[in-house]
Amino acid sequence: MDSGRGIQIPSRLPLLLTHEGVLLPGSTVRFSVDSPRNMHLVSQRLLKGTSLKSTIIGVIPNTRDPEHDTDDLPTLHKIGTAGIAVQVVGSNWPKPHYTLLITGLCRFSVSGLLKERPFVLAEVQQLDKLEQYTTPATEGVPAEEGELGELSHQFYQAAVQLLGMLDMSVPVVAKFRRLLDSLPREALPDVLASMIRTSNKEKLQVLDAVTLEERFKKALPMLTRQIEGLKLIKKSRKIGPDNEKRVLSVRKGGVFPGRQFNLDEEDEDEDGDDTAALEKKIHGAKMSEAALRVCLKELKRLKKMPQSMPEYALTRNYLDLMVELPWSKSTKDCLDIRAARTLLDNDHYAMDKLKRRVLEYLAVRQLKTSLKGPILCFVGPPGVGKTSVGRSIARTLGREFHRIALGGVCDQSDIRGHRRTYVGSMPGRIINGLKTVAVNNPVFLLDEVDKLGKSLQGDPAAALLEVLDPEQNHSFTDHYLNVAFDLSQVLFIATANTTATIPPALLDRMEVLQVPGYTQEEKVEIAHRHLIPNQLEQHGLTPQQLHIPQDTTQHIISSYTREAGVRSLERKFGAICRAVAVKVAEGHRVTKTEASTPEDPTQQEDKAVPPELPIVIDHVALKDILGPPLFEMEVSERLTLPGVAVGLAWTPLGGEILFVEASRMEGEGQLTLTGQLGDVMKESAHLAISWLRANAKTYQLTNMVGGPDPLEATDIHLHFPAGAVTKDGPSAGVTIVTCLASLFSGRLVRSDVAMTGEITLRGLVLPVGGIKDKVLAAHRAGVKRVILPKRNEKDLEELPANVRANLDFVTAANLDQVLNAAFDGGFPGTASTHTHPQLSSKL
Numbered sequence: 001m002d003s004g005r006g007i008q009i010p011s012r013l014p015l016l017l018t019h020e021g022v023l024l025p026g027s028t029v030r031f032s033v034d035s036p037r038n039m040h041l042v043s044q045r046l047l048k049g050t051s052l053k054s055t056i057i058g059v060i061p062n063t064r065d066p067e068h069d070t071d072d073l074p075t076l077h078k079i080g081t082a083g084i085a086v087q088v089v090g091s092n093w094p095k096p097h098y099t100l101l102i103t104g105l106c107r108f109s110v111s112g113l114l115k116e117r118p119f120v121l122a123e124v125q126q127l128d129k130l131e132q133y134t135t136p137a138t139e140g141v142p143a144e145e146g147e148l149g150e151l152s153h154q155f156y157q158a159a160v161q162l163l164g165m166l167d168m169s170v171p172v173v174a175k176f177r178r179l180l181d182s183l184p185r186e187a188l189p190d191v192l193a194s195m196i197r198t199s200n201k202e203k204l205q206v207l208d209a210v211t212l213e214e215r216f217k218k219a220l221p222m223l224t225r226q227i228e229g230l231k232l233i234k235k236s237r238k239i240g241p242d243n244e245k246r247v248l249s250v251r252k253g254g255v256f257p258g259r260q261f262n263l264d265e266e267d268e269d270e271d272g273d274d275t276a277a278l279e280k281k282i283h284g285a286k287m288s289e290a291a292l293r294v295c296l297k298e299l300k301r302l303k304k305m306p307q308s309m310p311e312y313a314l315t316r317n318y319l320d321l322m323v324e325l326p327w328s329k330s331t332k333d334c335l336d337i338r339a340a341r342t343l344l345d346n347d348h349y350a351m352d353k354l355k356r357r358v359l360e361y362l363a364v365r366q367l368k369t370s371l372k373g374p375i376l377c378f379v380g381p382p383g384v385g386k387t388s389v390g391r392s393i394a395r396t397l398g399r400e401f402h403r404i405a406l407g408g409v410c411d412q413s414d415i416r417g418h419r420r421t422y423v424g425s426m427p428g429r430i431i432n433g434l435k436t437v438a439v440n441n442p443v444f445l446l447d448e449v450d451k452l453g454k455s456l457q458g459d460p461a462a463a464l465l466e467v468l469d470p471e472q473n474h475s476f477t478d479h480y481l482n483v484a485f486d487l488s489q490v491l492f493i494a495t496a497n498t499t500a501t502i503p504p505a506l507l508d509r510m511e512v513l514q515v516p517g518y519t520q521e522e523k524v525e526i527a528h529r530h531l532i533p534n535q536l537e538q539h540g541l542t543p544q545q546l547h548i549p550q551d552t553t554q555h556i557i558s559s560y561t562r563e564a565g566v567r568s569l570e571r572k573f574g575a576i577c578r579a580v581a582v583k584v585a586e587g588h589r590v591t592k593t594e595a596s597t598p599e600d601p602t603q604q605e606d607k608a609v610p611p612e613l614p615i616v617i618d619h620v621a622l623k624d625i626l627g628p629p630l631f632e633m634e635v636s637e638r639l640t641l642p643g644v645a646v647g648l649a650w651t652p653l654g655g656e657i658l659f660v661e662a663s664r665m666e667g668e669g670q671l672t673l674t675g676q677l678g679d680v681m682k683e684s685a686h687l688a689i690s691w692l693r694a695n696a697k698t699y700q701l702t703n704m705v706g707g708p709d710p711l712e713a714t715d716i717h718l719h720f721p722a723g724a725v726t727k728d729g730p731s732a733g734v735t736i737v738t739c740l741a742s743l744f745s746g747r748l749v750r751s752d753v754a755m756t757g758e759i760t761l762r763g764l765v766l767p768v769g770g771i772k773d774k775v776l777a778a779h780r781a782g783v784k785r786v787i788l789p790k791r792n793e794k795d796l797e798e799l800p801a802n803v804r805a806n807l808d809f810v811t812a813a814n815l816d817q818v819l820n821a822a823f824d825g826g827f828p829g830t831a832s833t834h835t836h837p838q839l840s841s842k843l
Helices: 036-046 146-164 171-182 185-195 200-208 212-236 241-247 272-284 289-304 310-324 337-347 352-367 386-397 429-437 460-467 504-508 520-538 550-559 567-596 619-626 679-694 733-745 771-780 790-798 801-806 815-822 836-842
Strands: 012-018 028-033 056-061 079-091 097-115 120-126 375-379 401-405 443-447 491-496 511-514 644-651 654-666 671-674 714-719 753-755 785-789 808-812
Touching: 012 028, 012 036, 012 097, 028 036, 036 056, 036 079, 036 097, 056 097, 056 200, 079 120, 079 200, 146 171, 146 185, 146 212, 171 185, 185 200, 185 212, 200 212, 272 289, 272 310, 289 310, 310 429, 337 352, 337 386, 352 386, 352 511, 375 386, 386 401, 386 443, 386 491, 401 429, 460 504, 520 550, 520 567, 550 567, 550 619, 567 619, 644 733, 644 771, 654 733, 654 771, 671 679, 679 733, 714 733, 733 753, 733 815, 753 815, 771 785, 771 790, 771 801, 785 790, 785 815, 790 808, 808 815
Parallel strands: 012 056, 375 491, 375 511, 401 443, 443 491, 644 753, 671 714, 753 785, 785 808
Antiparallel strands: 012 120, 028 097, 056 079, 079 097, 097 120, 644 654, 654 714
16 A cells, blocks of 8 residues: 555545445445435546545445435534545446445544535545554554553454464465554554454444544454454364355455454354264164265265355265165065955955965065065056055055156156266155155055156166166165165066056066956946945045945946046046035035024925935936936947947057948949058958958858959948047957958848957968957947957956856957857858868968
8 A cells, every 4th residue: 555655635525425334544445336426426526536636535434224315414424534446336237336445544534514515525634644554563663652552562462363363374364464564553453443343333433433542442352252253163163274264355456354254153064063973873874884985985075174165065965865765774574464465355356466466475575584576567557556556565565655656757867866966966766765765675666667758868767777677776876876775675566557668678677467457347346345435435425325326336337437447437436426415515504504593393394304314326316417328338239230340459548349340332442441540450451351352252242233353343441430549450350351241241240249350361360469458348348249369268267257257259260260250140151161171271
């Protein structure tokens, strides 16, 4: 600050009125000004002045509340600081204002005001000597005597003590040391009061202390308070260089330190006891040796870093997660097979294959305690209870249950987690699930594993390969943990509607258990065992208020729902319960009204009476509540003309019946196919046409005019309703042949027959899949006879006994047998085809 040497401040000074901060001699402070008077001062005096004298202004603290500031000139503080404007910066955002960097020179007192507008100009009297802030201490300033000398010595010793408690390697502290050595002692109270953390009120007290003795008395307690605060911090933890940078800082652009020591702030760091408690938890978590080694290394780093560092929170969160993970905590399995069978039967009707698999696992666990958890995949249409049976299995085993919804997941980090180098990193769903259940042998339900996506962030199905491989998941490595975790004791159950969209490598790692749709009889049992009691409880009703007979349930199943599961059926029961709840509530209201207002008994008879309980739902009530039936048995009605046959199709939602319609008209022998057919189904239609043309004489098939070629001068149109649904697959081959044979012969297909099977050009019938779902769909539709490929006969064993008893199954090895079974009285030509065995032998 050589610019201040020998300068006497002018007797007339423009005054800057500031609300923020107090400028003390020897300090540099940045002020933001936006009031009209201050703006005029900057624009007309500082920016237009050309001499050094024009940059000297007086800074007066404005003690008026800025929120209630008015345009009137406030009462000026009696003491101010003359300062030199080192820097002026203007800005228009968010509103026009100037930012001034001002270095304090000396105190002054206001003698009188010369003008108030456009800025304040006052007559001032200088109170300090400028040399005391500019002359080094080594230039022979006379030593003080008496009380002043003692106060000066105490203050200097306290400043040296504070300096000794800080690390000299920090640049800010080194600058503070140079400042302490270079300034005379009488300048120290102002300089240090501006550096240490003090309130504006305390700074005003130092500013108002005109005599040196009074100034030392005001500033010494503030300095002592900082030293005591630093001693308390040192007792709790050792201060390192990073903390001292936080404690002591310098205003940018200033000549002297302008920011304060943050020594009297409440220390935000955790006590050493907290770190010791965390270390104790780490040793008590019983984690693997590799994980323990990593945790202790991270804990060592944590002890060295200050809490203000961003990495501190990341490391602390990582260690907290490692401590919370169940490295060795597990639940004891309930191995009572008889109790498990009872519990499974109570929770779920049917599903024999799934129950048998769970009981087998329990039996093996009794014989071998270290059995790895199986990896099961339940595949079946929606609403058949795949998810709920997983929860029931967990309850049967006495294990914790956690469900992970994988539908739509397209980021592999959801499975494996993010690396800790990323902002906002977190572990994957597997590790998060283990943290939630707090045991290492839960039942994990991976829901909708067939609906995983794929994106630029990776393939989550590929990430699941490690999770679901019994040979690898004992050392599953999450990216966030970066250490191996044992998943071999976890019982994984995946659910899917179809295996077609599951990658083959992932499907190979799972034991697939098919969960077919329910028969009508099974649905009736499920409804009366589970659905109706559940809906009654949810709607606040009792069996004494509502009764749904079994024949009503059968009518709801056949006429109002057509699904493989029972979700839609449960919604229908919910609608019935809501309608009955209205009646019951109205009856309660009538009863309460009668009790509160007694009237003449003859008048009470005319009022509405509560309904008789229980309310029984019959077919008439069902139509009033649910409306007219949504589905009808339309198989017999649609087979009233030649050229119609019923096939069986499989969808992810279960089996469906499929109508095939054909018509012919005069033309040029073209075949038209409609109904959104795939390539395989179109090829099946061409195969059927070719086989029928080749065997037209054998089966007495003719065209429209009686010619031997069915396609001569004839166009054929094949249609597969419904037209909006995409269809594909080879299993409609026998249905197309039967439909066209009916069209060409003019005979009706039996109204109670449905069929499925793939055909070849030589007339063989090949096996197809989904037999159980297809047969159940035929059973739901009221079909009596089902024609299946001969090689699918083994699949009939999976059907319920009552379905096998109600249906007539015809297994066909070739198309002769199919046509013979599809028409009443057989089909012309099938009985006398003695050449077919020769054809079969030639194949």
